[in-house]
Amino acid sequence: MEIKVAVTKEKGALSIEKAQLSGPKATEVLVKIIASGVCHTDAAGIHGFIPWVKYPMVFGHEGVGIVEEVGSAVDSLKVGDRVGLTFPSCGVCSYCLNGAPYACTQVNDLFFSGAYKDGTYRISQKGTNLGSFFGQGAFANYVVADARYAVKIEGVTDEKIKYLCSLGCGAQTGAGAVLNRCKPTPASTLVVFGAGGVGMAAVMAAKIAGCIKIIAVDIVPERLELAKEFGATDTINAKEVSDVVAKIKEITDGGAHYSIEVSGVPDLSLQAIQCLRRLGTAVVSSVTGPAEISLAIEPMIMNPGITFTGLVEGGSNPQVFIPQLVEYYKAGQFPIDRLVEFYQFEDIGKAFEDSHTGKAIKPILIFD
Numbered sequence: 001m002e003i004k005v006a007v008t009k010e011k012g013a014l015s016i017e018k019a020q021l022s023g024p025k026a027t028e029v030l031v032k033i034i035a036s037g038v039c040h041t042d043a044a045g046i047h048g049f050i051p052w053v054k055y056p057m058v059f060g061h062e063g064v065g066i067v068e069e070v071g072s073a074v075d076s077l078k079v080g081d082r083v084g085l086t087f088p089s090c091g092v093c094s095y096c097l098n099g100a101p102y103a104c105t106q107v108n109d110l111f112f113s114g115a116y117k118d119g120t121y122r123i124s125q126k127g128t129n130l131g132s133f134f135g136q137g138a139f140a141n142y143v144v145a146d147a148r149y150a151v152k153i154e155g156v157t158d159e160k161i162k163y164l165c166s167l168g169c170g171a172q173t174g175a176g177a178v179l180n181r182c183k184p185t186p187a188s189t190l191v192v193f194g195a196g197g198v199g200m201a202a203v204m205a206a207k208i209a210g211c212i213k214i215i216a217v218d219i220v221p222e223r224l225e226l227a228k229e230f231g232a233t234d235t236i237n238a239k240e241v242s243d244v245v246a247k248i249k250e251i252t253d254g255g256a257h258y259s260i261e262v263s264g265v266p267d268l269s270l271q272a273i274q275c276l277r278r279l280g281t282a283v284v285s286s287v288t289g290p291a292e293i294s295l296a297i298e299p300m301i302m303n304p305g306i307t308f309t310g311l312v313e314g315g316s317n318p319q320v321f322i323p324q325l326v327e328y329y330k331a332g333q334f335p336i337d338r339l340v341e342f343y344q345f346e347d348i349g350k351a352f353e354d355s356h357t358g359k360a361i362k363p364i365l366i367f368d
Contacts, residue, residue, distance in 0.1 A: 001020070001021050001023075001142065002018055002019070002020060002021075003018070003019055003020070003021045003123070003140050003141055003142045004016060004017075004018060004019075004140065004141050004345070005017060005018075005019045005058045005123065005130065005137065005139060005140040006058065006059070006060070006139035006140070006345070006348050007019065007056055007057070007058050007125070007130055008045075008046050008055055008056065008057050008058075008059060009055055009056040010055055011046070011047060011048040011055070012046065012047050012048070013046075014046060014348065014349060014352075016345070016346060016348070017125065018125075019058075019123050019124065019125040019130060019140075020123070020124045020125065021122055021123055021140075021142055021143070021144060022122050022123075022124075022144070023069065023144070024069055024070065024071045024074075024144045025071055025118070025144075026071040026072045026073040026074075027071055027073050027074060027146055027147055027148070028071045028074070028144050028145060028146050028147060029067050029069065029070050029071065029074060029077055029083075029144070029145060029146075029147050029150055030067070030068045030069035030070075030142065030143075030144055031063065031065040031066065031067055031068065031083060031085065031142065031143050031144075031145060031150065032065050032066045032068050032141070032142055033063045033064070033065040033138060033140060033141055033142060033143060033367050034064050034065045034066065034158060034161060034162060034366075034367060035063075035064050035065075035161075035162040035165050035342075035364050035365060035366050035367065036060045036062055036063045036064070036138040036139060036165060036364070036365045036367070037060075037062030037063075037165030037166050037168070037169070037170065037362065037363070037364050037365075038062075038343075038348070038351045038352060038355055038362075038363040038364065038365060039061065039062055039166075039169055039170055039197075040196075040264060040286075040355070041061065041169065042059040042060060042061065042133070042139075042352075043352060043355070043356065045057065045059055045112070045133060046059055046352075050112055052108050052109070052111075052112035052113060053112045053113075053114075053131075053133075054112075054113055054114055054131055055131075056125075056128065056129075056130050056131065057114050057130065057131040057132075057133055057137075058114075058123055058130050058131065058132055058133060058137030058139055058140055059133040059137070059139050060133060060136060060137055060138030060139030060140065060365075061085070061087070061133050061134035061136050061138055061168065061169055062084075062085070062138060062165040062166055062167075062168040062169050062170065063084075063085040063136055063138030063143060063145075063165070063168070064082070064083065064084045064085070064153070064161050064162065064164060064165050064168075065082070065083065065085075065143075066080065066081070066082060066083075066158075067079055067080060067081045067082075067083055067150070068142075070147070071147070074147045076147055076152075077147055077150060077152060081152050082152070082153045082154070082156070082158070082161055083150040083151060083152055083153060084150075084151050084153050084161075084164060084165070084167050084168050084322060085134075085136050085138060085143070085145050085149060085150055085151075085168050086149045086150075086151055086167075086168040086169065086172065086313075086318040086322065087101075087102070087111065087134055087149060087168070087169065087312075087313050087318065088104075088110040088111065088117070088134055088135035088136075088145075088146065088148070088149050089101035089102075089104035089106070089107070089110065089148065089149065090104050090105070090106045090110065090117055091148050093105040093106065099317050099320075100315070100317070101316075101317060101318070102311075102312045102313040102314070102315055102316055102317075103312070107312065110134075110135055111133075111134055111135075112133070113131065114129075114130070114131015114132055114133065114137075115131065116132070116135055116146070117135070117146065122137075122143075122144040123137055123140070132144075134169075135149065139345075139348065139365070141345070141367045148319075149318065151167075151168075151318055151319055151322045151323065152323075153167075153322075153323075153326055154323075154326075155326070155330060156326065156329075156330070160337070162340075162342070162364060162366065163336065163337035163340050163364070164326070164329065164336070164337075165362075165364050166197055166201070166336055166339075166362055167322050167325055167326070167336075168318075168322075169313065170197045170198045170201065170362070171197065171198070171201040171325065171334075171336050172201075172313060172314045172316050172318065172321065172322060172325065173198050173201070173262070173285050173311075173312075173313055173314045174192075174197070174198040174199060174200065174201030174202035174203075174204075174205065174260070174262060174285070174314065175201045175202065175204065175205035175314060175325060175334070176205075176311070176313065176314015176315050176316040176321060177202055177205075177260045177262075177283045177285045177311055177314050177315070178190065178202050178205035178206050178209060178258075178260065179205050179208070179209060179314075180314055180315040180316060180321065181281075181283055181309070181311050181314070181315045182258040182260075182281055182283065183209075184206065184209045184210075184211050184257065184258055185209075185210075186209070186210035186211065186212060187212055188209075188211050188212065188213075188257040188258060189211065189212060189213035189214075189215070189251075189252040189256045189257050189258070190202075190206045190211045190213070190214055190215070190256060190257065190258040190259070190260070191215040191216075191217060191248055191252075191256045191258070191259040191260070191272070191275055192206070192214070192215070192216050192217065192227075192232075192259075192260045192262065193217045193259065193260065193261045193262065193263045193265075193268045193271065193272055194217070194218060194261065194262040194263030194264070194265075194268070194286065195216045195217070195218035195220070195223040195224060195226070195227045196223070196262065196263075196358075196361055197336075197339055197361050197362040198262040198285065198286070199216065199218070199227075199260070199262045199263070200223075200226070200227060200230055200336075200339055200361065201334075201336060202260045202262065203216055203227050203230045203231050203232050204230050204231060204328075204333070204334050204335070204336070205334075206231060207230065207231025207333075208328060208333055208334070212233075213233050213234065213251060213252055213256070214231055214232045214233050214234070215232065215233070215234045215235070215236060215248060215251060215252070215256070216228075216232040216234075216235045216236070217235075217236045217238055217244060217248075217263075217268075218235075218236075218237070218238065218263075219237060219238050219239045220358055221237060223358070223361070224236075224237060226338075226361075229338075230335070230338075234251050236248070244271055244275070245271055245274045245275045248275040249275065252275075252277070254277050255275060255276050255277030255278075255280060256275055256276055256277065256280060257276070257277060257280050257281070258276075258280060258281050258282075258283070259272040259273075259275055259276060259280070259281075259282045259283070260272075260282075260283050260285060261282065261283065261284045261285065261286060262285050262286045263286060264286040269282070269284050272284070273306060273308055276304075276306050277304075278304040278305055278306070279304070279305045279306070279307075280304075280306050280307070281306070281307040281308075281309065282306065282307070282308050282309070283309055283310075283311050284308075284309070284310045284311070285310070285311050285312075285314070336362070339361040339362040340361075340362050340363075340364050341354065341359075341360040341361070341362065341363050341364070342363075342364055342365075342366050343363055343364070343365055343366065344365070344366055344368075345365045345366065345367050345368075347365075348365055351363035351364075351365060
């Protein structure tokens with residue numbers, strides 16, 4: 001079938017064009033896209049910061065939509081179901097089988113190569129294959145995705161489901177870093193470096209967990225004020241505070257139990273470690289550039305017993321975790337709809353621009 005896609009054929013380029021989409025195979029579904037989130041990971045891929053990405057590529061990995069066709073082996077979904085698309089995984093490696101698809105052994109290929117798990121493609125243009133980012137390529141009005149990473153969303157109207165795109169990646173990443181990896185007790189203190197969409201989700205999750213101190217660190221005053229509304233007990237403007245680490249230790253009476261780094265600024269990974277108390281945990285969940293901190297962090301980790309860890313997609317099993325987040329949303333505890341700015345698909349360039357400048361926390365593309 002003919003579809004409309006935003007395709008990147010060379011680094012930094014983005015063009016809306018027509019393409020051909022093949023039908024779903026046995027384990028796959030055809031989804032009509034209602035809306036698709038714009039994520040910093042898409043920008044990183046478009047601009048060549050992810051080494052495994054191959055062009056031409058249709059980016060987009062936070063699609064929500066309506067199932068229009070199911071493959072012969074799909075029994076978890078039916079035509080008419082509303083779904084959120086999330087990250088791919090093979091389903092057969094030991095990590096997937098043990099409920100940790102975020103650690104799938106094929107993660108780099110499935111996320112970034114553009115090919116599906118059988119090595120083939122679903123989108124083409126004049127005989128040339130176009131890759132589908134994260135096995136979706138959700139910057140398109142129709143996509144084919146494996147049913148394994150199409151999560152049914154129930155009890156939410158089509159109008160409201162447009163707000164939930166980030167459950168597939170960004171919100172899942174921030175909330176999961178807190179609820180799945182840190183698992184803080186109510187007496188815990190937690191710091192979030194970066195108050196964008198992922199960081200705000202982490203703040204909301206820390207409030208759900210009942211953390212006694214939730215500190216948001218950013219350089220945009222408006223975002224810090226919004227973080228307070230979502231549950232931050234304290235905020236730090238890193239442009240105005242000369243020693244952020246010292247300020248955190250002051251607020252937390254010696255150091256935080258947990259820190260989440262989602263800013264994408266490499267040097268903040270070091271601050272995320274330095275601000276912790278003994279036996280604390282720092283979680284890095286952002287796409288950053290290289291940071292030369294290995295010699296600096298070694299004694300700081302060994303002596304106080306600190307854990308420094310990376311985490312993909314919030315350590316989530318999305319078929320379990322995303323429905324939980326939907327319930328939090330419906331209960332008013334996870335108000336990610338307040339982060340959203342809508343853009344027509346044709347205005348995708350503006351959406352990326354506003355995301356980069358910070359004008360929009362979570363841009364979402366709407367498909368008519």
